Amino acid sequence: MQYSGRAHKFGDDVNTEYIISGKYKFKTLDMKELAKHVMEDLAPGFYEKVTAGDFIAAGTNFGCGSSREQAPLAIKYAGVGAVLAKSFARIFYRNAINTGLPVVECDTDQLDPGDELFIDLNAGVITNRTKGTTIPIKPLPEVMIRILNDGGLAAHFKKYGGFNL
Numbered sequence: 258m259q260y261s262g263r264a265h266k267f268g269d270d271v272n273t274e275y276i277i278s279g280k281y282k283f284k285t286l287d288m289k290e291l292a293k294h295v296m297e298d299l300a301p302g303f304y305e306k307v308t309a310g311d312f313i314a315a316g317t318n319f320g321c322g323s324s325r326e327q328a329p330l331a332i333k334y335a336g337v338g339a340v341l342a343k344s345f346a347r348i349f350y351r352n353a354i355n356t357g358l359p360v361v362e363c364d365t366d367q368l369d370p371g372d373e374l375f376i377d378l379n380a381g382v383i384t385n386r387t388k389g390t391t392i393p394i395k396p397l398p399e400v401m402i403r404i405l406n407d408g409g410l411a412a413h414f415k416k417y418g419g420f421n422l
Contacts, residue, residue, distance in 0.1 A: 258359065258378040258405060260338040262310035266370040267299060271315050272322030273349065275299050277331040279323075291327060292334035309336040312374060314365045316342065320349020329353040339376060341365055341383070354401050357409030362395035378402060 281294050296303040296313070313319075313332065319342035320328060329352045332340060339359035343366075353360045361376060363383060368374070373386040376394070379402075383392040397405075407413040 258402065260310060260312070260359065260374075260376040260378075262312050262338050262374060263308065264312050264314040264341070264368045264370060264372045264374055265296075265300070265303065265307065266365075266368060267296070267313060267315040267319075269316035269343075270318045270321055271299065273320060273325050273328040274322055276320065276328040277325075279325075286327075288327075288330050288334040291331040292336075295331045295335040295337075304335055307336050310338040311336065312339050312341050312376075313337055314341045314368045316365060317344045319345050320353070321346040324348045324352070326352050326356065329356045329358045333358040341368070341376075354404055355410040357405060357407075357412065359397075359405055361397075363392050367392055 275296065275298050277291055277295055278298060281291055293304045319340060328349060333356060339361055340353065341361045341363055343364065344362060345360055350360055359378065367390065368385065372388065375384040375386060378397060381394050381396050383394055385392065404410055404413045407416050
């Protein structure tokens, strides 16, 4: 799996409330509508700045807080190609894979806002085309790559009629 896009940089402990505020969850369950409010408390106008395939790059503990599945779904519907972070909250990580949003553990200190990146999950490396550098990534387990390739866990189940991990 390969991805290209620009980095949008955030810090540590970005919780699910910052990703998508709960106040919108009670107004609509339309993911396209929720996506318009992704990260707006930390980066007003984020949705308008994202080009399809761009990346969220963050520090440690990305996705902490509640277990709301709307957080990775809203990110995905906003057009973000993957989330890169030093570490993820466990439930966010699983929710992301289950909804088909790639999550990549790596050293994001080497990334700056706007850096043009190329990610090759199979090779286990991020190429920073802006700086001419590479960053190794923590490999995803084969089962998670298959789930992502299928578009998420529900699509994987439909494709195989149940578990085929």
